[in-house]
Structures are given as structure tokens and as C-alpha cells.
Amino acid sequence: MKVIEKIQSLQEGKVVFSFEFFPPKTEDGVDNLFERMDRMVAHNPSFCDITWGAGGSTADLTLDIANKMQNIISVETMMHLTCTNMPVEKIDHALQTIKSNGIQNVLALRGDPPHGQDKFVQVEGGFSCALDLVKHIRSKYGDYFGITVAGYPEAHPDAIGNDGVATPEAYQNDLAYLKRKVDAGADLIVTQLFYDTDIFLKFVNDCRQIGINCPIVPGIMPINNYKGFLRMTGFCKTKIPAEITAALEAIKDNEEAVKAYGVHLGTEMCRKILAHGIKTLHLYTLNMEKSALAILMNLGLIEESKISRSLPWRRPANVVRVKEDVRPIFWSNRPKSYITRTIGWDQFPHGRWGDSRNPSYGALTDHQFMRPRARDKKLQEEWATPLKSIDDIKEKFKSYCLGKLRSSPWSELDSLQPETKIIHEQLGKINLKGFLTINSQPAVNGERSDSPSVGKYKC
Ligand code: FAD
Numbered sequence: 408m409k410v411i412e413k414i415q416s417l418q419e420g421k422v423v424f425s426f427e428f429f430p431p432k433t434e435d436g437v438d439n440l441f442e443r444m445d446r447m448v449a450h451n452p453s454f455c456d457i458t459w460g461a462g463g464s465t466a467d468l469t470l471d472i473a474n475k476m477q478n479i480i481s482v483e484t485m486m487h488l489t490c491t492n493m494p495v496e497k498i499d500h501a502l503q504t505i506k507s508n509g510i511q512n513v514l515a516l517r518g519d520p521p522h523g524q525d526k527f528v529q530v531e532g533g534f535s536c537a538l539d540l541v542k543h544i545r546s547k548y549g550d551y552f553g554i555t556v557a558g559y560p561e562a563h564p565d566a567i568g569n570d571g572v573a574t575p576e577a578y579q580n581d582l583a584y585l586k587r588k589v590d591a592g593a594d595l596i597v598t599q600l601f602y603d604t605d606i607f608l609k610f611v612n613d614c615r616q617i618g619i620n621c622p623i624v625p626g627i628m629p630i631n632n633y634k635g636f637l638r639m640t641g642f643c644k645t646k647i648p649a650e651i652t653a654a655l656e657a658i659k660d661n662e663e664a665v666k667a668y669g670v671h672l673g674t675e676m677c678r679k680i681l682a683h684g685i686k687t688l689h690l691y692t693l694n695m696e697k698s699a700l701a702i703l704m705n706l707g708l709i710e711e712s713k714i715s716r717s718l719p720w721r722r723p724a725n726v727v728r729v730k731e732d733v734r735p736i737f738w739s740n741r742p743k744s745y746i747t748r749t750i751g752w753d754q755f756p757h758g759r760w761g762d763s764r765n766p767s768y769g770a771l772t773d774h775q776f777m778r779p780r781a782r783d784k785k786l787q788e789e790w791a792t793p794l795k796s797i798d799d800i801k802e803k804f805k806s807y808c809l810g811k812l813r814s815s816p817w818s819e820l821d822s823l824q825p826e827t828k829i830i831h832e833q834l835g836k837i838n839l840k841g842f843l844t845i846n847s848q849p850a851v852n853g854e855r856s857d858s859p860s861v862g863k864y865k866c
Pocket of ligand 1: 457458459460461462487488489514515516517518519520535536537538556557558562563564565566580581584585588597598599600626
């Protein structure tokens with residue numbers, strides 16, 4: 408679903424929030440990020456987004472993470488996409504990939520200059536600014552994508568002078584350009600980080616004055632660490648109000664105190680923003696969990712005890728799978744847990760599903776399917792009879808389901824298991840209709856585990 412549709416369908420008075428993540432540098436980092444996302448998504452953000460590494464440095468990883476967010480974590484996902492080093496073929500590859508993965512939200516950006524360069528340079532066959540990218544997405548993909556663009560409450564850093572502010576003219580030009588991005592088809596704005604809430608509120612007002620009417624989502628970056636805060640605000644040329652500088656100066660060597668202050672400040676900023684009627688908050692998590700959640704908890708937007716799932720899995724977020732309500736019972740939303748659970752499986756190389764890449768896996772001649780088996784004779788007798796029509800095949804499957812045959816080419820077992828008797832007549836009918844079945848599982852909610860047909864010894 409498009410994020411804009413979610414926001415537009417908000418009930419009166421309801422506030423929503425979202426989390427931003429970036430692609431981690433290591434494989435373990437990626438695994439841990441999914442664990443973290445899974446915990447954070449349990450609090451029901453309206454969407455989460457994943458950034459596009461500077462200069463396209465994380466393109467494949469961003470695409471992969473976006474896919475897993477949408478389809479395994481099952482959260483509405485917005486992928487950032489920039490024009491830096493991206494000829495149109497690469498842009499389209501990225502868009503087609505997320506489209507085929509059921510993702511409907513893109514944050515369309517120009518991107519910063521590649522590492523080591525001062526100025527943004529349009530790559531051959533690529534775009535020069537986010538406006539071009541928005542136009543391209545709308546003209547090529549119609550209405551499929553919800554498009555978000557970046558907004559700068561203090562103007563884009565390039566327009567900010569050495570005195571730390573943009574001239575009124577540069578600020579107005581930036582606003583006018585933002586309007587062109589919206590007029591070209593963007594339906595949502597997420598802002599650059601800021602620490603002066605009045606500047607953000609003025610920016611929203613200024614946008615409204617020139618006819619930018621779409622939702623403007625404030626980007627809130629909790630202060631997690633003093634040096635990181637200085638680096639980030641320096642890079643973005645963010646204004647830091649004097650009281651924040653003074654408060655941090657006094658505690659800058661005490662990491663715990665800086666974090667606690669960051670939560671306090673973030674909470675107060677959000678309170679003020681919400682009091683002015685803004686109903687959406689976007690948290691730059693920097694892949695960290697505690698401060699973002701603490702702010703939302705202080706605001707009363709989340710509660711540990713309110714985490715609930717109507718089903719053992721989350722409903723799919725993928726646009727083509729949203730209506731699905733059935734999952735295999737072993738489905739897990741958490742890739743790491745799945746990997747952890749199955750990591751030792753190759754220690755059982757002779758099991759039915761042994762891993763043939765394991766050095767101790769038996770030679771192929773030992774393989775269960777290659778060995779002459781006693782039951783082969785039975786199979787020959789029961790299944791190698793001339794089958795003259797499709798109906799003969801259906802009849803054969805039906806007979807097996809009803810217990811009239813003992814062998815099956817698709818099963819190692821000698822005839823059906825007792826549990827299948829619960830549904831064998833229905834299976835017979837299904838097979839006669841041409842839906843040939845090779846395994847099944849009856850619904851047995853609430854059966855005792857010592858049940859002779861479906862109890863623990865049968866599972
Ligand atoms: P644009 O909207 O194209 O604007 C850039 C500047 O140029 C503005 O000052 C604008 O006014 C001016 N400009 C451009 N074209 C015109 C024109 N035709 N007429 C007049 N003025 C023009 N970077 C990443 O690399 N990866 C990310 O994932 C990422 N995510 C971001 C998320 C958010 C919410 C924000 C705010 C920034 C993000 N960035 C990201 C940083 C972003 O790429 C840089 O700020 C970049 O310098 C500008 O991108 P943009 O999309 O705002 O550019």
C-alpha cells in the first residue's frame with residue numbers, strides 16, 4: 408500500500424510514526440538489523456524506510472533489505488533512491504526490482520556528490536536532480552508508486568551560507584523547487600533533520616503559503632552520541648539552538664547522560680510538533696532502537712504491553728499478497744532465527760533432507776533414491792499398470808488416498824499415516840477433480856498430544 412494512502416486514511420486525532428534504517432556494513436550487522444527491525448515493527452509503525460548508500464554504494468544490499476522488510480518483516484517499506492552514479496537503466500532496474508517485490512513506496516532523491524567530489528555531477532544517461540527522477544517515475548510507472556521527496560526546513564545545505572543561514576531569496580528558491588517536485592507527482596515530503604522546532608513549523612507554514620498541500624513529515628534524529636551529533640549537524644549545516652549547545656556541553660563526556668538528554672529533547676520536540684496539529688513523525692534511528700522507542704513511549708504512542716499480534720505472523724505488506732491469510736506452520740518472520748534454528752541441520756547428513764554439500768554426506772550410490780528398495784516391486788505392481796487417460800491417473804491417486812494402494816512414488820512410507828484417514832474421503836474427491844495431491848495435513852486444533860492418530864509420536 409502507498410504510505411500516502413495510509414496517512415490520508417488516518418482516523419481523526421490518530422498519530423503515526425515511522426522508522427528509518429540504513430544498510431549495515433557487515434553481514435552480522437545485517438542479520439542483527441533484521442532482529443532489531445522485527446522488534447521495532449512490533450510497535451506498528453506506519454512504514455519503515457531504508458536508505459540508498461551514498462553514490463549508490465549499497466545498491467544491491469538496499470534492494471535486498473527492502474525486499475526482506477516488505478516480505479519477511481512484513482512492514483510497509485519505502486526505499487530511498489538517488490541519481491548519483493545512476494544511469495536511467497540502473498534506476499529502472501531498481502524500480503522494477505522493488506515493483507516485482509510488491510513495494511510501492513520510493514523516496515526520490517538527487518543524492519550527494521560521490522565520495523571525494525564537491526559538486527553533484529549528472530552521470531551520462533542519468534538525472535540531474537530529484538525533480539527529474541520524480542518525473543521519470545510518474546511517466547514510466549504511472550500511479551503504481553507513492554513518491555516521497557526530501558524537504559529542507561532550513562533550505563538545502565548548498566543554499567546555506569557561511570553564516571549558517573540561507574538568504575531569504577535562496578530559501579524561497581528552495582521552496583519553489585520543492586513545489587515543483589510535488590507538482591511533478593510527489594505525494595509526501597519527509598524533512599531533513601532539525602533541532603529548532605520553530606524553524607520546522609515556519610517551514611510547514613511557508614510551504615502551505617505557496618500551495619504545497621501534501622503531508623510534511625518531520626524527520627527527528629534522537630541525539631545518541633555527542634560526536635556523532637556534531638558530525639551530522641555539521642554536514643547538514645543544521646542550526647543548533649543555544650540552549651541545546653549549553654545542555655550538551657555540560658554532559659558531553661557522559662554517554663549515558665547524552666542519550667538521556669537526546670530522549671528528553673526528542674520527546675519535547677515531538678510534543679510541540681504534535682501540539683501544532685502535525686500527525687506524523689519520522690524517526691531517523693541510525694539503526695538504534697532504544698532512543699527512538701523511548702521517545703515514542705514518552706509520547707504515549709507505544710506501550711510494551713500493547714504489542715499484540717492477531718496471528719502468529721504479521722499480515723503480508725506486499726501489495727500483491729495482502730489478502731493472504733494462510734502461512735505454512737513453520738513460517739517465521741525472522742530470518743536470523745530461521746538461520747539459527749537450521750544451522751546445525753547438516754550434522755544429520757543421512758536424514759531425509761540431508762545437505763549434500765556436507766563433506767560427510769554419503770556417496771550418491773548410497774542415496775535413498777538410488778538404492779534398490781524392496782518397495783520398488785510393490786510400486787511396479789501398483790503404479791506401472793498402463794494408464795490410458797488422465798482419468799486413470801486421477802483414479803490411481805484417489806485409490807491411494809482411500810488406502811486401496813500401499814505404495815506411492817512420492818512417499819517413503821508404507822501406505823498413508825493414520826492421521827490422513829481424517830480427511831481421506833475429501834482427498835479422494837479432490838484428486839478425482841484433477842488436483843493430484845502428494846501430501847496433506849488435516850486440521851487438528853486442540854487434539855491431545857497422546858492422540859493415537861495425530862499425537863506427538865505421529866508428528
Ligand atoms: P534535489 O531535490 O534535487 O535538490 C538539491 C538542491 O538543488 C536543492 O537546493 C534544490 O533547491 C536545488 N535544485 C536542484 N535542481 C534544481 C532546479 N532544477 N531548480 C532549482 N533548484 C534546484 N542521500 C543519499 O545518498 N541516500 C539516501 O538514502 C538519502 N536519504 C535522504 C533522506 C532525506 C529525508 C533527506 C532530507 C536527505 C537524504 N539524502 C540521502 C541526502 C540527499 O541526497 C542530499 O541532501 C542531496 O544533496 C539532495 O537531494 P535532494 O533529493 O534533496 O535533491
